[in-house]
Amino acid sequence: MRRTKEILTAVGTLACAVGIGFVMQSSDTAEQRYGAAEKQRPVASNGALLEVEGITLTSATLDSEIALPLPDAQVTKAAAPQGLPPAPESHGVAITAACDITADAQAVAAAMVKLALDAACLPNERLTVHHNGMIFTEVTDDKGRLNVTVPALAEEAVFILAFGNGDGAVAQTTVPELSDFNRVVLQWKGAAGFELHAREFGADYGDAGHVWSGAPRDMATAVLGEGGFMIRNGDTDVAEPLMAEIYSFPVAAAAQEGDVALSVEAEVSKSNCGLEIEAQALELRGTDQVKTQNLTLAVPDCDAVGNFLVLNNLLQDLKVAQN
Template identity: 85%
Template sequence: MWRTKEILTAVGTLACAVGIGYVMQSSDTAQQRYGAAEAQRPVADNGALLEVEGITLTSAALDSPIALPTLDDRVVKAAAPQSLPPAPESHGAAIPATCDIIAEADAVAAAMVKLTLEAACLPNERLTVHHNGMIFTEVTDDQGRLSVTVPALAEEAVFILAFGNGDGAVAQTSVPELSDFNRVVLQWKGTAGFELHAREFGADYGEAGHVWSGAPRDMTAAVLGEGGFMTRNGDIEASEPLMAEVYSFRVAKAAQEGDVTLSVEAEVSEANCGLEIEAQALELRGDDPVKTQNLTLAVPDCDAVGNFLVLNNLLQDLKVAQN
């Protein structure tokens, strides 16, 4: 009964303020949802619901830190949340006068793109990948190479790979299969602790239809029409990395119909407690332009470490019709 009251109080308070549902879950609840391995973290001793303030949602397009191809005005341009400080510059030594940087993009299954980079003169260098509003940080290997698989967000998919010194490359490919998919992106910077969760067709937390970074599922499920899958791009080992999680669902060949419930969650940790954290959500539905929302969230103080903040209504749930 206490838990029910806590949830209702939290939702009511925030629904009045910003029109979204917001729940603080204790680590006892987290253990039920994610399993014991994910829930064994410190918890606030008093177990009380902490007052949460300072949530801001906006939907304006953001300025880009580098030149991008011209896009429809309604499509968000590639950028991190504007109020975040710039990413650290490339650490590297002087770049040779002749430095060949070659990027290639190849469409693969499930409307994904294999992105490769050859830059022998830029080994172990930080770079930023931009694609139709999505942005994440990667690092080349000791040979100056990079190979990542990225969810496409446009049928004519353009990828910009930019190093901190201003060098970079552009790669492009066609992804006609994208029209079969809906995609939702959640992106943030550093150790904000955000997670994207999808619960398919009434699945509860921890069940087979609960798709998140802890149970991402393989893209084969989408190819076969069995459900969606989660991918994460960004090198978490880089300094202040830009990270992106993407949930993909193949609506054109779904084996069943119903709703996919989407939520944004954040664990209160030693790295984010007492701070304001920011994220950006991108939603690609059918032929519509990419929709963007920016989120600023005030995290409770550090005595709440181990609890989870759940935003239930930030993202529109997917409506899936069987074909």
């Protein structure tokens, strides 16, 4: 399904000041882009283009109010995008004597990692998962267990699973397939409304090559070299969760060559209208170090609810060469 309405470009000094493409689209345009399901989205009252100000890009780390385990508990916070904590000697390490907590990491297909946490003394408890600058919120089940699949961002992958009371565990595994993939992470806190979009090889919104949370594909697509896939980590059922969307493309097994257009988008909603919202982007290309940049965006007032803010050039498009 293709867009039929012209994209409007934001006015003022915003776009040229930060060097990124920034547009706002109406709810009618959103329906053309995302499909009939968007008919339920609220429509802006006037449909007029608003002047938007306040985008800031920095290299700072994403702030988190969730406490990490104490340093004397054998865990240190990993600086984004590098500076991982020392790798534990064993595959899974408990880091507190008061509560028997263990974690295990296992590399699986598509450079993904299966994490398993066992914390019987902490059922239904919020925790954060940290990995090479990526961070997201999860919750244990009623038996204190957690099983989650996470895209690796380092070949020697170290994961910190931290509870708010200082308890937690560390797990490590080797991910030899990581160099076969390019990865892009978009992470944020709460109901900011951010979305990561990838349009492969000239695909338009709604086409088969448009990959986003509404059409994420699965790991099999990448394993077969047919295209990329997206996964979202984080539990939206908790208050102010830390969320991460990760797009992975199998550059080593790509069946065709060309570009993958990447964009960051945010819907203007009742939860974010008139506020400043923040996100962080992590980009991993081949054997390069993870590139990190933060985004601070001033959302238009609430009469623009239902519109979308689109940042076309915040992320560098992927260049894919056929092997």
